Amino acid sequence: MVKGHIEMFKKSLLFQMIMVQFTIDKGDFEGFLRKVIEKYDLIGPVEGDKSKLRRKSLFRKIVSPDELFLEKKTYFPVKGYFFDPKETLFEFDGDKIIDPKIELKKKVFFGLRRCDLNGIMHQDMVFLDENEDPFYKARRDASFLIGLHCNEGDDYCFCNSVELKDFFDLMFYDKGKEYAVEVGTKKGEEFIKKFSGVFKKKDKIITEEDRKIRNKKKLDTLDIKDNYDDDSWKKGSDLCVGCGACTLLCPNCHCFTIEDEVNFDLKTGKRVRKPASCQLRHFTRVAGDHVFRNEKLARFKHRIYHQIQYFKDRHEEVFCTGCGRCIEGCPARIDWVKIINEMK
Amino acid sequence: MTTKEEIIKKSPYKPKLVEVIDYHRETNDTFTIKLGWKLKHEPGQFVFCSLPGIGEAPISICSHSDNYVELNIREVGNMTRFLSKIKKGDKLLVRGPYGRAYPMDKFKSHNMIIIGGGSGVAPLKGSVEYISNNRGDFGEVSLFFGFRTPEDVLFRKRLDVWKDEFSMYINFDRVEGKTIYGGKQGFVTERVKEVVGDNKDAIVFICGPPIMIEKVAEILIDKGFDEKQIYISAERLMYCGIGKCGRCMIHGKYTCLDGAVFRYDELKDYKDD
Numbered sequence: 001m002v003k004g005h006i007e008m009f010k011k012s013l014l015f016q017m018i019m020v021q022f023t024i025d026k027g028d029f030e031g032f033l034r035k036v037i038e039k040y041d042l043i044g045p046v047e048g049d050k051s052k053l054r055r056k057s058l059f060r061k062i063v064s065p066d067e068l069f070l071e072k073k074t075y076f077p078v079k080g081y082f083f084d085p086k087e088t089l090f091e092f093d094g095d096k097i098i099d100p101k102i103e104l105k106k107k108v109f110f111g112l113r114r115c116d117l118n119g120i121m122h123q124d125m126v127f128l129d130e131n132e133d134p135f136y137k138a139r140r141d142a143s144f145l146i147g148l149h150c151n152e153g154d155d156y157c158f159c160n161s162v163e164l165k166d167f168f169d170l171m172f173y174d175k176g177k178e179y180a181v182e183v184g185t186k187k188g189e190e191f192i193k194k195f196s197g198v199f200k201k202k203d204k205i206i207t208e209e210d211r212k213i214r215n216k217k218k219l220d221t222l223d224i225k226d227n228y229d230d231d232s233w234k235k236g237s238d239l240c241v242g243c244g245a246c247t248l249l250c251p252n253c254h255c256f257t258i259e260d261e262v263n264f265d266l267k268t269g270k271r272v273r274k275p276a277s278c279q280l281r282h283f284t285r286v287a288g289d290h291v292f293r294n295e296k297l298a299r300f301k302h303r304i305y306h307q308i309q310y311f312k313d314r315h316e317e318v319f320c321t322g323c324g325r326c327i328e329g330c331p332a333r334i335d336w337v338k339i340i341n342e343m344k
Numbered sequence: 345m346t347t348k349e350e351i352i353k354k355s356p357y358k359p360k361l362v363e364v365i366d367y368h369r370e371t372n373d374t375f376t377i378k379l380g381w382k383l384k385h386e387p388g389q390f391v392f393c394s395l396p397g398i399g400e401a402p403i404s405i406c407s408h409s410d411n412y413v414e415l416n417i418r419e420v421g422n423m424t425r426f427l428s429k430i431k432k433g434d435k436l437l438v439r440g441p442y443g444r445a446y447p448m449d450k451f452k453s454h455n456m457i458i459i460g461g462g463s464g465v466a467p468l469k470g471s472v473e474y475i476s477n478n479r480g481d482f483g484e485v486s487l488f489f490g491f492r493t494p495e496d497v498l499f500r501k502r503l504d505v506w507k508d509e510f511s512m513y514i515n516f517d518r519v520e521g522k523t524i525y526g527g528k529q530g531f532v533t534e535r536v537k538e539v540v541g542d543n544k545d546a547i548v549f550i551c552g553p554p555i556m557i558e559k560v561a562e563i564l565i566d567k568g569f570d571e572k573q574i575y576i577s578a579e580r581l582m583y584c585g586i587g588k589c590g591r592c593m594i595h596g597k598y599t600c601l602d603g604a605v606f607r608y609d610e611l612k613d614y615k616d617d
Contacts, residue, residue: 089357092396095435097359099352131586134354138346255590258357258583262397269397271357276591283591286581287421298617302593310596 021206022181022192022199024172029179032198033065036108040144043081044110045074059109072154073113073323077251081107082139083123083275089135089258091270100270102135108144114164114213115157115323117147119251121167125315126254135273144191147171153215156324158337161219163318173210180205215322220341222318224308228301232343237300239332244277246303246326252311252319253277278302304336356586359394359437365412367432370498374418374463375428376406381413383441387448387471388577388605391415391440392585399423402582404467404604405441406499408474416466416498442585443604446471446575451547455483457540459560461490461532461552465498467577467604468551472502476509485510486539490532490552492517494524513539533559542568551577554614561608571609578614579604593617 024032036042041061047069048056056075062068091098112120120140127136147168153159169188173180181199183189192199247253257276262269276283279299284292293299311319327335352358366378383391385405391413394400401423407414419425430436448471456475460468475482487510491497494516503525506512513535514527528535533556540563548564550557557576564574578599580592585600592599595617597610606614 089355095361095396095437097396097437102348102351104348126588129587131356131588132354133356133586133588134346134351138348138351141346254588256583256588257591258400258589260397260399266397271396271400273357276589278590284581287424292580293617302617305596306590306593310593313596 020183020189021202021204022183023175023178023202023205024181024198024200025178028198030065032195033062033068033110035195036110037062037065040106040108042108042110043078045069048075059111062110068111070111070148073115073150073157075249075325075328077119077249077323077325078109078112078116079119079123079251079254081109082120082136082143083127083254083256084135084139084273085275087135087273089271089273091268092260093268102138104138104142106142106144108146110146110148112145112147112168113150113323114147115159115321116251117145117167118164118321119323120145121165122252122311122315122317122319122321123254125317144187145169149173149210150213151210153213153217154324154328155216156328157213157322158215158217158219158324159213159322160215162222162320162322164321165317173206175205175210180210182206217324217337218341219322219337222308222312224305224340224343227340227343228305230343232339233297233301233304236304236334236336236339237295237297239334240279240296240300241332242279242281242296242299243331244279245329245331247277247279248275249325249329250307251321251323251325252307255283278306300336304340357439357584359392359400359439361435362438364430364432364434364436367430370416371496373420374416374498376414376416376499377427377430377436378407379413379415379436379438381438382411383413384410385413385441386445387474388445388467389441389443390467390585390604391438391442393423393427394437394439395423395426396437398426400583401427402442402579402585402600404470406466406469408470408477416463416469418463440585442600444602446549446605448474452481453483455543455546456485457488457543457546457548458485459488459532459536459548459550459552461556462492462496463498464552464556464577465489465491468549469499469502471549472506472510476506479509483545487512488515488532488536488539489513490515490517490535490556491527494519494522494527497524497527531559532556533563536560537563540564540567544568546573548574550574554578571612572607574608576606576608576611576614577604578606578611 044062046060046067058076059078088100127133145168168184171182255276256273260271307320362379362381365380368376390402390404392400403415406416419428514525515532515535516527519529580599582592583589587598587601594614
């Protein structure tokens with residue numbers, strides 16, 4: 001059953017890679033972005049500002065091209081634009097169900113890194129399987145994904161260790177004076193046609209060298225099947241403060257809670273979906289105060305095994321995208337990659 | 345493009361109203377409601393009941409009929425306590441069915457051993473009703489049910505019928521005063537050890553507290569049963585029922601999609617996750 005759906009998914013439009021290549025001159029780049037901003041909502045990475053509330057880089061609506069922060073990947077992932085952190089499933093008045101108000105706007109995303117894009121692909125595999133989630137699908141349908149290739153990873157990335165896939169509508173490669181652009185989908189092809197003045201067709205401009213990403217970090221093995229009872233996991237869980245930052249920052253993590261928010265009349269309200277973190281104790285708490293994963297160790301292992309093994313067993317893809325955001329954002333500086341590398 | 349109308353139409357989270365056609369107190373903390381809901385379902389599946397403002401809970405179907413759905417509920421949490429106040433004639437919001445059912449077609453002409461403990465008897469009741477409706481398809485059927493005391497016995501009307509139809513063994517943790525249905529004091533595990541022979545062809549269903557499932561499975565395997573003959577139930581906290589929320593995961597398996605019924609060899613290490 002699961003295998004069939006992966007094949008179907010790979011055949012779907014999102015996966016039909018059309019390997020046509022273009023270039024865009026960096027002089028034309030700003031003008032191109034201005035045209036995009038006129039037509040659509042442009043979402044792109046912006047730098048964190050220590051003097052303001054927003055202290056870390058994140059994806060935000062861009063008003064002017066000079067806001068863009070393209071040096072390295074953002075601190076926060078992009079997932080909130082698709083898997084809404086506060087989705088109203090429906091409203092209610094007593095037993096009466098009222099349809100939710102949904103705002104849909106076409107969005108163009110620029111500056112998504114390979115890890116972000118693979119994160120979106122993994123969430124697609126969860127939310128767009130045979131039990132499709134229409135809330136997620138609507139947001140994905142209304143989005144256009146433009147990637148930006150990293151040549152150099154930061155101190156935390158290890159994406160070469162996790163076999164990332166090509167998944168984008170358009171992918172930009174920095175080639176000094178110009179960007180080389182690779183088209184991934186039909187949607188991407190049509191988009192290029194709209195801006196035909198700035199994109200020049202140029203075959204085979206992207207070399208193998210361009211596709212490489214240099215990582216400082218490496219995860220030695222993806223096979224941790226036999227290490228479940230290893231004592232080394234304690235090195236991580238003993239330090240863990242159980243804050244859930246790792247799951248919040250992960251571009252893949254999609255677990256959620258469904259909650260009813262009641263108004264003061266105790267009759268009307270709405271049912272909302274909110275992200276949940278498997279690192280918090282109440283994640284598996286049931287009536288009678290029984291907690292299935294009561295130990296921090298079990299919760300820590302659950303996250304790593306979901307990232308490396310469980311998702312692969314089901315969907316044939318490694319869940320982890322090797323972005324290292326969970327390591328960068330951890331207040332206890334837990335480096336689970338190092339823990340696995342040191343295991344026998 | 346998915347439109348707003350499509351989202352609303354396809355939303356898997358939207359429940360629908362059905363009528364409660366019967367309400368029956370089983371014991372002092374459990375009750376059974378019968379819903380006038382023509383739902384095609386198979387033994388072992390479950391539905392979500394929701395009370396707007398309180399929440400939603402997955403409840404296993406404890407009947408097998410195309411015309412109605414029966415749910416047996418124990419008051420243990422916030423949601424079930426509120427649900428116990430429902431009355432005959434009220435409306436209830438439900439969605440379902442979810443979960444992988446017992447593959448009953450595969451078990452034709454096999455002997456069946458059905459072992460339940462406490463409220464774990466409820467989800468098994470559907471499969472016993474299925475067997476009862478298709479009696480000719482199955483061989484010998486033995487039921488092993490365990491309850492805390494004679495006062496905690498569920499589905500008395502059904503047991504009155506089943507005690508003549510099948511071989512039925514009842515056990516109680518505690519017996520003060522008179523016992524019923526020939527129930528003995530002691531755990532189900534002891535009775536299983538005593539009664540079950542090395543039946544190479546029988547299919548076993550177990551549902552109950554995790555410790556009971558573990559011990560019973562151990563005893564059966566000692567008796568020479570294969571892991572593939574044993575079917576167990578495993579439940580976790582769940583919110584969506586369709587493999588999205590990630591809450592019900594046990595070592596990578598979703599209890600909502602891959603369960604709640606598992607073959608024992610698929611999920612042996614369910615206790616520690």
